[in-house]
Amino acid sequence: MSQETLEYHWGKHHRGYVDNLNKQIIGTELDEMPLEDIIITTYNKGDILPPFNNAAQIWNHDFFWESMKPGGGGKPFGELLQLIERDFGSFEKFVEEFRSAASTQFGSGWAWLAYKANRLDVGNAENPRPSDEDKKLVVVKSPNAVNPLVWDYSPLLTIDVWEHAYYLDFQIRRPDYISIFMEKLVSWEAVSSRLEIAKAQATEREEEEKRKQGEKEVGNSDNEAVKMYVDSKSDDSEAE
Amino acid sequence: MAIRPLLSRTLGLTQTLTHSHSHSHTLTQLRGLQTFSLPDLSYDYGALEPAISGEIMQLHHQKHHQAYITNYNKALEQLEDALAKGDSSSVVKLQSAIKFNGGGHINHSVFWKNLTPVSEGGGEPPHGSLGWAIDTNFGSMEALVQKISAEGAALQGSGWVWLGLDKVSKKLVVDTTANQDPLVTKGANLVPLLGIDVWEHAYYLQYKNVRPDYLKNIWKVINWKYASHVYEKECP
Numbered sequence: 001m002s003q004e005t006l007e008y009h010w011g012k013h014h015r016g017y018v019d020n021l022n023k024q025i026i027g028t029e030l031d032e033m034p035l036e037d038i039i040i041t042t043y044n045k046g047d048i049l050p051p052f053n054n055a056a057q058i059w060n061h062d063f064f065w066e067s068m069k070p071g072g073g074g075k076p077f078g079e080l081l082q083l084i085e086r087d088f089g090s091f092e093k094f095v096e097e098f099r100s101a102a103s104t105q106f107g108s109g110w111a112w113l114a115y116k117a118n119r120l121d122v123g124n125a126e127n128p129r130p131s132d133e134d135k136k137l138v139v140v141k142s143p144n145a146v147n148p149l150v151w152d153y154s155p156l157l158t159i160d161v162w163e164h165a166y167y168l169d170f171q172i173r174r175p176d177y178i179s180i181f182m183e184k185l186v187s188w189e190a191v192s193s194r195l196e197i198a199k200a201q202a203t204e205r206e207e208e209e210k211r212k213q214g215e216k217e218v219g220n221s222d223n224e225a226v227k228m229y230v231d232s233k234s235d236d237s238e239a240e
Numbered sequence: 241m242a243i244r245p246l247l248s249r250t251l252g253l254t255q256t257l258t259h260s261h262s263h264s265h266t267l268t269q270l271r272g273l274q275t276f277s278l279p280d281l282s283y284d285y286g287a288l289e290p291a292i293s294g295e296i297m298q299l300h301h302q303k304h305h306q307a308y309i310t311n312y313n314k315a316l317e318q319l320e321d322a323l324a325k326g327d328s329s330s331v332v333k334l335q336s337a338i339k340f341n342g343g344g345h346i347n348h349s350v351f352w353k354n355l356t357p358v359s360e361g362g363g364e365p366p367h368g369s370l371g372w373a374i375d376t377n378f379g380s381m382e383a384l385v386q387k388i389s390a391e392g393a394a395l396q397g398s399g400w401v402w403l404g405l406d407k408v409s410k411k412l413v414v415d416t417t418a419n420q421d422p423l424v425t426k427g428a429n430l431v432p433l434l435g436i437d438v439w440e441h442a443y444y445l446q447y448k449n450v451r452p453d454y455l456k457n458i459w460k461v462i463n464w465k466y467a468s469h470v471y472e473k474e475c476p
Contacts, residue, residue, distance in 0.1 A: 008448050008449060012448065012449040013449050016449065053396050106336075106340050106419055106420075107397055107398040107399075107418065107419040107420075107439075108397035108398045108440075109397075143397065144396055144397035145396070145397075162397075162440065163398070163439065163440035163441050163444060164440050164444060164448075164449065167440060167441060167444045167445065168444070168445070171299055171303070171441075171445075172299065172303045172304055172307065172441065
């Protein structure tokens with residue numbers, strides 16, 4: 001990835017998103033919010049509000065720079081590699097799927113490796129205990145500024161496939177850009193540490209939900225006890 | 241135009257010959273799939289400079305447009321195959337490839353005609369009925385140019401900005417489409433008079449992130465004669 005590309009991509013495009021978002025949110029309630037909250041709020045369940053594009057693109061580009069390092073590439077290690085092999089069959093099959101997503105994202109967008117922690121909401125039924133296999137790695141692609149945060153996934157790795165990301169260096173040859181990214185730029189350390197955080201968050205959430213579920217049940221049995229007192233007339237008449 | 245290599249292509253169709261014909265009639269019985277090919281530009285790649293660089297014109301025409309055509313032809317072949325087999329799942333799956341690549345071919349074919357060198361009248365405003373219609377619909381040529389440039393600059397991601405004619409109401413409209421969606425996806429009666437490609441590949445090597453400058457300069461090579469010609473055909 002050439003210096004010229006970085007100068008424009010980071011210095012002009014990314015910076016532009018920052019400047020524009022600041023202008024858009026000044027004096028609004030969005031101004032107080034953390035970036036991720038701005039993104040979710042302005043995504044507005046798909047009915048996108050104007051600040052979304054700038055906010056999400058800021059986040060996406062931060063995430064993209066940190067997904068790379070000089071002298072990157074190679075293979076992942078440790079638990080990340082294990083999960084990749086579990087969920088894709090092999091590292092090579094993961095790479096295949098990631099490259100495919102990146103090259104078939106039509107128009108502008110991004111390809112992602114994300115950690116998806118299934119949160120099964122089954123309404124009135126008791127939540128089944130989620131097994132580890134429900135928490136899995138997935139490859140997804142997204143158009144323009146959309147990112148997996150809006151789907152409640154935890155992004156682990158991304159590649160920018162807007163034309164501005166590769167046009168100076170590769171022109172139309174997006175597949176070559178994707179290859180170089182995988183072979184020379186990916187920071188598997190960054191991906192690994194993001195995975196750790198994602199897993200910890202998923203566990204925390206699970207425990208939070210279990211706690212809430214427990215509280216609800218206690219609340220229900222309290223209500224039943226109150227009902228009993230109200231229905232019984234014997235105490236009242238004795239008091240009088 | 242395209243030479244149709246019927247003989248060299250295998251057409252996976254079953255022939256149902258209801259009459260007996262000699263072999264010399266066989267080719268006319270077969271439904272040939274129309275293949276598409278890259279239309280020539282009526283000007284040299286460098287002829288639009290300095291508004292649009294020769295480097296961009298060559299890449300845009302020979303690589304990008306060609307790729308859409310290649311992939312469109314491939315998708316159509318696969319569609320023909322799926323239709324013949326009654327493979328509905330494949331027919332449906334192919335729709336997005338046809339839309340992307342067919343749309344890319346349609347849009348770029350219009351685009352090359354929307355451009356012309358200054359020496360051939362590029363940038364010269366339309367006279368006649370289109371000029372009058374622009375004043376009526378938008379107030380002035382300047383207002384129209386402003387509107388198109390603003391909408392083109394504001395478009396998020398990849399797409400096109402259009403001046404279109406609603407051939408039923410005879411009204412002029414400015415609209416945008418995403419990715420390679422042709423103008424007709426915004427209204428079945430819309431005919432494109434003028435389209436400007438705002439995908440980054442259309443300007444990046446020259447203008448980098450400054451799309452507004454590309455939109456400012458492209459007006460110098462816009463071929464209003466073609467737009468007038470299309471307009472007059474629909475509004476005689």
